Amino acid sequence: MKVSLDVDIGGTFTDLFLSYDGKTAFTKTPTTEYNLSVGFMQAIKEAARQLNISVKDLLSSTDIVRYSTTIAMNTLLQRTGPKLALISTEGFEDIVPIGKGASWSDQLTFTEIRNLARIVKPEPIITRDMTIGVKERVNSRGEIVRPLDEEDFLEKLQYLVDKGARGFVVSLLFSYANPAHERRIAEIIRKEYPDFYLGAMPVVLSSEVTPKQNEYTRTVTTILNAYLHYSMWEQISGTGDELRNSGYDKVIMMVHNSGGMAEVFRTAAIQTFNGGPVAGLIGGANVGKTLGYDNIVVSDMGGTSFDLGLVVAGSSRFYQYHPLIDRWWVDMTVLETRSIGAGGGSIAWLNPVMGNRLEVGPRGAGSMPGPASYNLGGTEPTVTDADIILGYINPDYYHGGRMKLSRQKAASAIKEKIAGPLGIEVEEAALLIKKIVDANMGDTIAKETFLRGYKPADFILFAFGGAGPTHCCGYGPHAGINKIVVFPFSPVFCAYGSSTMDVLHLYEQSLRLPLLAAGDMSPFSEYDVFNNTVKNLQEKAIKDITDEGFAIDSIKFGLEIEAKYGGQLNILRFMSPLLFINSEDDVKKIYQAFENEYCRVYNRISAYPQGGVDVLNLILRATVDYPKPKLPTYPLAGEKPDHDAFKGEREAYWIEYNGFRTTPVYEAKQLKHGNIIEGEAVIEAEDTTIVLTPGYRLTVDKYNNFIIKKGG
Secondary structure: OOOEEEEEHHHHHHHHEEEEEEEEEEEEEEOOOOHHHHHHHHHHHHHHHHOOOOOHHHOOEEEEEEEEEOOOHHHHHOOOOOOOEEEEEOOOOHHHHHHOOOOOOOOOOOOHHHHHHHHOOOOOOHHHEEEEEEEEEEEEOOOOOOOOOHHHOOOHHHHHHOOOOOOOEEEOHHHHHHOHHHHHHHHHHHHHHOOOOOOOOOEEEHHHHHHOOOOHHHHHHHHHHHHHHHHHHHHHHHHHHHHHHHHOOOEEEEEOOOOOOEEEEHHOOHHHHHHHHHHHHHHHHHHHHHHHHOEEEEEEEOOOEEEEEEEOEOOOOOOOOOOOOOEEEEEOOOEEEEEEEEEEEEOEEEEEHHHOOOEEEEEOOOOOOOHHHHHHOOOOOOOHHHHHHHOOOOOOHHHOOEEEOOOHHHHHHHHHHHHHHOOHHHHHHHHHHHHHHOOOOOOOHHHHHHOOOOOHOOEEEEEEOOOOOHHHHHHHHHHHHEEEEOOHHHHHHHHHHHHHOOOOEEEEEEEEEEEEEOOOOOOOOOOHHHHHHHHHHHHHHHHHHHOOOHHHHHHHEEEEEEEEOOOOOOOEEEOOOOOOOOHHHHHHHHHHHHHHHHHHOOHHHHHHHHHHHEEEEEEEEEEOOOOOOOOOOOOOOOOOOOHHEEEEEEEEEEEHHHHEEEEEEHHHHHHHOOEEOOOOOOEEEOOOOOEOOOEEEEEEEEOEEEEEEEOO
């Protein structure tokens, strides 16, 4: 038996997707925030139990473990990273505090920005007193204008050590063009504090993390990577030890937010941030190809957040123009997803500033203590509590009966915190919670599609996460989407998504080349500068990927270029038709690719070739195809579900009837290809519940997916 294991650790649950011998299985266990490796191993133990084999037998048969984690997010939220120091060029020590004059508003909503009196800048990761400027200067062409003053640096280094520095971030002006001074600073620190001493301190260079222009984002990206590195390594190495002790003797592959995976030893900490939602996006694009869907909204409503992404014309390659991590603007390639605080554990609360207006999220109850209904000490009402009151979730069948929920605790929390203060019944309060969270999610979907120039009605909705199937018939139609797909593995879809990823490494380098000259639009002729940069990136890629055990001839290369018209501000990223330039015709082909993408994103009227075209950054994509699980198919059965599929009836609230109605309940695993269920109905699976509202029809396809359409 050859096995692949994919584990996605979320804020509330740890999900595992397993494929073996053409079959699949999955598990869902609570996330153990105090030590994520505990929840990781619990998920594997549950998978071994399902297969009726020992953990050792399971792991010794496993070819690959892919891992996406919230360690990075937790470290930033809790500020549990090491005390770092920043070494910058003298005179530029305030690059981060100034924050391009806009860091006070980065990642805030328009509503939050309007409330100026309540806005504060994000808490600094490196305080100003832990920042020094060194006497050195390199110009934009990489020429040394002022040599590094090493004596001055040694004095300032001692100051940082005396202040308690436990690591150093080095980000000097124009170091992407010439990293000599950054490298020399690292040599000096390592000489003063050798690795074999207890006082050894790590040094992280911006020219290695992100060798790109724009000193603010380069500095912030390097700071975040250094801050996250050691917390992540501690947790991942602990998980690795647990796996090795249990029989797994291969490397762990980490899910990257760029849309691929790489060996843990070839992964920068910052590349793992938001890896789970990106895995869901990649999984949605892959399964969409199997099902024949090109335009897809992938939506993941978990315990903590609601994440979504778009697949357009079968492609998930939409990059975030200004990626933000914890309100910090970073410079890296990240696939675009959106996240809001709307999950099963999102807390309902009354906002006193807005006259006791009922709001849901963004704060969540987590897995401990969790929603009030968990009966683990939580007292705040959540979306899950409301779903129990409305009859959607069976408190005795949560996670297949492995967790027993308390309807009484749910009702008490909603009554005390919401219904009582508002002077309404508990059921009415629960309904308001559902309506608000569904509207928040639907509005987010509509906004993201409209901003891209698309209509939501032209998309199909993939609903996953533990709470997604429960609310999809609420937030999908609210956004204007009336066709929905729920998968048998929807509760762990992001873990499934990582199983569809290929090995992917990205290598970036800033340079400034005039592809077309301003005025006469003549093509540039310095091919060696362009080609040598690509060759250097290619050599790095070959080393990394062959070190991971893959053959050179299995590597596929692609080149992306960031460029702009002279005199314009907007930088455009596009796929180059060529890796190298050897003639004037090659230059024209690259320009044509740039112009085509520019006209697609903006319009042909705005194109300005007379201003010239400047190449700013090169991004080399190195990929290796990796086997992906195939969805099993099932024989056609009749339209009417088997008698065993019918579990009984219970009272559930339906907005369409403005009240509770006796509702049929079905067992999801007993439904077969061809079965049809008319709403209203509740379909229970072990780790999720599909709520089928009146007017909708559910049909089971040949993959045992649940296709939901309005009016059949």
